[in-house]
Amino acid sequence: MTATAEPEIGKARRRKEDARLITGATRWTDNMQLTGMLHMALLRSPVAHGRITSIDVTGAVRMPGVLMVLTGQDVAAEQGSLPCVWPITEDMLAPPAPSLAVDRVNFAGEAVALVVARSAAEAHDALSAIDVDYEDLPVVLDMARAVEDGADLVHPDLGTNKSATWVLDSAEAGTGSDVDQAIADAEVLVERTFRQQRLIPAFMEPRSVVVDPSPDSVTMWSSTQVPHILRWMLSAVLGIPEQRIRVVAPDVGGGFGGKLQVTPEEVLTMLVARRIGKPVKWTETRTESMLSGHHGRDQLQRLTLAARRDGTVTGLKVDLLADMGAYLRLIAPGVPILGAFMFNGIYKFPAYRFTCTNVFTNKTPTDAYRGAGRPEATFGIERMMDELAAELGVDPLDLRRRNWIRHEEFPFDTVAGLTYDSGHYEAATDRATELFGYDALRAEQAERRANGDPVQLGIGISTYTEMCGWAPSRVLGALRYAAGGWETAAIRMLPTGKVELVTGTSPHGQGHETAWSQIVADRLGVPFEDVEVLHGDTRISHRGLDSYGSRSLAVGGTAVVLAADKVLAKARTVAAHLMEVGEDDVEFTNGAFSVRGTATTTTLGEVVTAANAAHNLPDGVEPGLDAEATFDPENLSFPHGTHLCAAEVDTQTGQVKIRSYVCVDDVGKVVNPVIVEGQVHGGLAQGIAQALYEEAVHDESGTLTTATLADYLVPSAVDLPHFTTDRTETPASTNPLGVKGVGEAGTIASTPAVVNAVVDAVRHMGVSDIEMPCTPMRVWKAIHRGTTSGVPTTPGAGGGLGSIDERGGAE
Amino acid sequence: MRITVSVDGVDYSDEVEPRTLLVHYLRERLGKTGTVVGCDTSNCGACTVHLDGHSVKSCAVLAVQANGREVTTVEGLARDGRLHPVQEAFHQNHALQCGFCTPGMIMQAIDLLADNPDPDEDQVRHGLEGNLCRCTGYQNIVNAVRDAARRMSPGAGPDAERVDEAALVDRTPMRTGGGE
Numbered sequence: 002m003t004a005t006a007e008p009e010i011g012k013a014r015r016r017k018e019d020a021r022l023i024t025g026a027t028r029w030t031d032n033m034q035l036t037g038m039l040h041m042a043l044l045r046s047p048v049a050h051g052r053i054t055s056i057d058v059t060g061a062v063r064m065p066g067v068l069m070v071l072t073g074q075d076v077a078a079e080q081g082s083l084p085c086v087w088p089i090t091e092d093m094l095a096p097p098a099p100s101l102a103v104d105r106v107n108f109a110g111e112a113v114a115l116v117v118a119r120s121a122a123e124a125h126d127a128l129s130a131i132d133v134d135y136e137d138l139p140v141v142l143d144m145a146r147a148v149e150d151g152a153d154l155v156h157p158d159l160g161t162n163k164s165a166t167w168v169l170d171s172a173e174a175g176t177g178s179d180v181d182q183a184i185a186d187a188e189v190l191v192e193r194t195f196r197q198q199r200l201i202p203a204f205m206e207p208r209s210v211v212v213d214p215s216p217d218s219v220t221m222w223s224s225t226q227v228p229h230i231l232r233w234m235l236s237a238v239l240g241i242p243e244q245r246i247r248v249v250a251p252d253v254g255g256g257f258g259g260k261l262q263v264t265p266e267e268v269l270t271m272l273v274a275r276r277i278g279k280p281v282k283w284t285e286t287r288t289e290s291m292l293s294g295h296h297g298r299d300q301l302q303r304l305t306l307a308a309r310r311d312g313t314v315t316g317l318k319v320d321l322l323a324d325m326g327a328y329l330r331l332i333a334p335g336v337p338i339l340g341a342f343m344f345n346g347i348y349k350f351p352a353y354r355f356t357c358t359n360v361f362t363n364k365t366p367t368d369a370y371r372g373a374g375r376p377e378a379t380f381g382i383e384r385m386m387d388e389l390a391a392e393l394g395v396d397p398l399d400l401r402r403r404n405w406i407r408h409e410e411f412p413f414d415t416v417a418g419l420t421y422d423s424g425h426y427e428a429a430t431d432r433a434t435e436l437f438g439y440d441a442l443r444a445e446q447a448e449r450r451a452n453g454d455p456v457q458l459g460i461g462i463s464t465y466t467e468m469c470g471w472a473p474s475r476v477l478g479a480l481r482y483a484a485g486g487w488e489t490a491a492i493r494m495l496p497t498g499k500v501e502l503v504t505g506t507s508p509h510g511q512g513h514e515t516a517w518s519q520i521v522a523d524r525l526g527v528p529f530e531d532v533e534v535l536h537g538d539t540r541i542s543h544r545g546l547d548s549y550g551s552r553s554l555a556v557g558g559t560a561v562v563l564a565a566d567k568v569l570a571k572a573r574t575v576a577a578h579l580m581e582v583g584e585d586d587v588e589f590t591n592g593a594f595s596v597r598g599t600a601t602t603t604t605l606g607e608v609v610t611a612a613n614a615a616h617n618l619p620d621g622v623e624p625g626l627d628a629e630a631t632f633d634p635e636n637l638s639f640p641h642g643t644h645l646c647a648a649e650v651d652t653q654t655g656q657v658k659i660r661s662y663v664c665v666d667d668v669g670k671v672v673n674p675v676i677v678e679g680q681v682h683g684g685l686a687q688g689i690a691q692a693l694y695e696e697a698v699h700d701e702s703g704t705l706t707t708a709t710l711a712d713y714l715v716p717s718a719v720d721l722p723h724f725t726t727d728r729t730e731t732p733a734s735t736n737p738l739g740v741k742g743v744g745e746a747g748t749i750a751s752t753p754a755v756v757n758a759v760v761d762a763v764r765h766m767g768v769s770d771i772e773m774p775c776t777p778m779r780v781w782k783a784i785h786r787g788t789t790s791g792v793p794t795t796p797g798a799g800g801g802l803g804s805i806d807e808r809g810g811a812e
Numbered sequence: 813m814r815i816t817v818s819v820d821g822v823d824y825s826d827e828v829e830p831r832t833l834l835v836h837y838l839r840e841r842l843g844k845t846g847t848v849v850g851c852d853t854s855n856c857g858a859c860t861v862h863l864d865g866h867s868v869k870s871c872a873v874l875a876v877q878a879n880g881r882e883v884t885t886v887e888g889l890a891r892d893g894r895l896h897p898v899q900e901a902f903h904q905n906h907a908l909q910c911g912f913c914t915p916g917m918i919m920q921a922i923d924l925l926a927d928n929p930d931p932d933e934d935q936v937r938h939g940l941e942g943n944l945c946r947c948t949g950y951q952n953i954v955n956a957v958r959d960a961a962r963r964m965s966p967g968a969g970p971d972a973e974r975v976d977e978a979a980l981v982d983r984t985p986m987r988t989g990g991g992e
Contacts, residue, residue, distance in 0.1 A: 015903055015906065022908055022911030023895065023902050024846065024887065024889075025844075031849075032839075034843075122831075204946060205910065205912040205913050205944065205947075253910065254848075255909075286852050287851035287852045287856075510910030510911070679909055682948055682949035682950075682951050683909060687946075709851070709853045710855035710944065717943075717944060718940045718950040721950055721951075723951060
């Protein structure tokens with residue numbers, strides 16, 4: 002057995018996953034072809050709010066190759082209601098959420114009929130032969146108007162567009178003092194309203210589902226992040242006994258929260274495959290994906306920050322409206338609530354109140370998108386700190402230093418009720434300002450301002466923290482979240498000494514096969530290549546809570562450590578027995594057991610062989626060395642860092658160019674630095690995209706006008722800068738690896754850094770806010786109107802190819 | 813309509829509907845599922861393949877337009893069990909995460925390097941502008957393409973793919989060897 006000279010943990014391993022991905026040997030769900038497989042296509046409502054007065058399918062039924070056409074009425078008794086597992090308050094209003102609309106449609110893109118045909122083309126052809134008549138109902142689009150008295154209602158039966166209101170008050174919770182008093186006593190008050198525009202996750206692989214029914218059991222392959230949760234929920238929604246459902250997430254092409262869902266399409270594919278008794282596939286088009294896959298963000302934030310003249314913050318009041326869209330999806334109500342714990346950021350606010358009202362509109366439902374609630378909160382507080390610095394005329398970095406938690410103050414109990422276990426904001430900031438050349442850029446900025454340079458320079462700061470690794474389970478229970486926060490790993494020690502590691506996490510680009518192999522190799526001293534990581538199939542990985550919320554390493558990776566430790570504990574007993582010594586005399590290093598002070602050794606491989614043969618085991622010891630462990634952390638993990646953005650703003654055109662972007666993140670100990678850096682890069686890209694490019698736009702009738710990648714501006718290589726990244730390393734104290742989550746950090750941190758830079762570039766021209774995305778037109782208007790509140794511009798398509806709005810100009 | 817097309821060095825002759833897109837022909841008829849569909853509007857580039865040695869978005873080409881021509885997909889790049897230098901560079905530079913854009917990105921990168929064997933960062937970014945990636949933020953993809961350029965430079969190793977424009981123009985429309 003090879004001794005691992007260099008520790009596996011921390012090694013810049015290239016990924017195991019790549020071999021199939023770079024050669025096209027991938028197993029995407031849409032690649033699957035089963036004998037006799039049929040294809041489903043969905044007809045979607047062009048109307049955002051309406052009563053279905055008639056559906057005529059007679060033409061479609063007669064089309065060649067068509068086996069079945071169904072409307073909502075045909076499945077009403079069977080389809081149940083799509084699940085929402087996070088009723089944030091006892092009195093939360095949750096309307097029934099059909100997979101196929103029965104008599105009303107509540108957003109444009111909602112499915113109203115389906116066709117099953119021999120080929121996908123024939124199924125799509127038949128859609129055009131279905132006639133649907135709608136009676137228009139008033140369309141509710143604007144959140145602020147939706148919560149006013151007498152507003153038109155999305156769901157008239159509910160009597161209101163408010164789903165729930167959730168409050169966290171530090172005085173009531175005993176975590177701080179009264180915010181109203183702090184505001185009354187404030188020497189300085191900063192009040193701002195920010196809009197978190199609606200985003201679309203836009204994973205590259207469109208969603209796809211294949212269902213293979215049999216009388217005994219049914220298998221679903223789905224492009225999902227959450228095979229275990231999906232299986233549980235399919236059983237709950239459709240009443241199929243859970244043990245008869247197998248869910249497989251094969252290769253999954255990105256998710257970013259967008260595939261953390263139990264979708265109408267999954268339910269419908271299951272339903273029709275069981276009805277017909279044949280395998281059925283559904284694969285979405287990109288436009289379907291953008292219309293029907295859940296959206297993210299979409300909040301209106303009213304923020305009040307109280308401070309003393311010396312810059313010390315004294316209180317923060319947060320009032321949110323959060324757009325749920327037409328229905329409550331899987332965890333949607335809780336997404337904005339996650340922000341409740343993050344608006345205070347890294348600062349020592351003595352008083353805090355967070356109030357969020359979830360609102361129904363006639364739009365695509367929202368739910369988790371990379372960061373889920375924390376990017377919104379981080380944006381709010383980091384923008385407010387810059388606004389306070391401007392108000393006081395101090396450097397925004399100095400203001401942050403005055404208010405942040407110092408490294409010697411950890412663990413720190415926050416005003417929002419969390420305990421941050423570890424962090425070193427000073428170290429990350431010092432490193433970032435050094436890499437950035439902060440002072441030199443400030444000097445250049447002053448010079449450009451003095452010269453009246455048409456291209457102004459702005460510096461944006463974001464000193465963020467975030468919470469991830471969603472746990473512990475009892476706290477999730479207290480927040481009324483239906484699932485737990487634990488994760489499971491199982492290690493199978495095969496007779497040849499090779500290892501199968503089964504994980505309950507469900508990677509879709511994160512590289513768990515590589516990172517988990519490194520952890521196993523490190524713990525057991527086996528070669529990296531000898532470890533096979535198995536995941537994403539509920540028949541193989543029978544227990545798990547899947548991948549979202551940057552939980553996989555901090556929770557699932559720790560379960561791997563615990564399972565390996567169980568293997569070793571048993572192996573030590575067997576090794577001592579084989580070497581005929583006491584267990585206390587046995588040492589384990591580099592994959593071999595030795596007897597202290599002697600030359601007697603036996604390798605782990607030999608112990609595995611002996612344990613599997615079971616010819617000579619101690620009394621009471623079961624054959625084999627397999628072990629399983631489940632980890633439920635005692636706390637979340639709190640990565641943090643300092644992001645600095647230098648943006649050049651052309652004051653004549655409004656064009657923003659990111660000149661440099663530096664981030665120093667602290668994600669604790671690192672298993673694989675290459676993978677970590679990749680996660681940071683991708684996170685930055687999505688956060689920067691929110692700041693500058695992306696927005697889901699609806700016209701006044703509720704039609705999504707950004708339903709293609711020509712109109713919804715996912716950035717290309719040309720649109721993004723070179724990133725300078727570095728790390729500091731403050732180990733988490735709440736897991737044995739010392740790791741913190743990294744998947745969402747870049748997205749959470751970068752949006753305010755960019756917007757702060759853009760505003761900073763033109764603040765001297767009278768600008769104190771620019772709504773996202775900061776398109777050239779919005780920036781130009783802000784400069785030329787000079788405004789102290791958000792520039793009231795009509796949302797427009799992101800400015801991609803062909804995105805011309807009704808006034809003939811790209812916004 | 814009957815077409816004859818060479819894909820990754822193998823000749824196929826098939827009856828196709830005139831409306832069939834090349835990408836659907838590759839995936840559904842030939843089982844070449846390494847090439848994927850990411851959008852409906854030719855914006856994402858995930859379906860990029862080579863048609864007679866030049867990159868095309870195979871969702872914007874009809875199968876009948878490939879009649880008598882040579883198609884190379886990501887599945888046809890490795891030779892004798894050895895990865896193409898661009899594939900190797902993508903692996904070494906961690907230029908992929910979920911990997912869905914990767915086949916198209918690799919095919920576009922090869923085309924870019926055929927036109928410009930030593931691109932700077934800006935040239936790589938512009939050369940890949942028609943291919944979207946949602947995972948990587950592109951930096952490692954840019955690094956990979958420039959690394960591949962070094963691997964493919966004269967004397968750097970085994971023969972890499974090169975497009976001979978003159979040979980292409982004059983060639984008869986049937987394959988004579990594996991790929992272009």
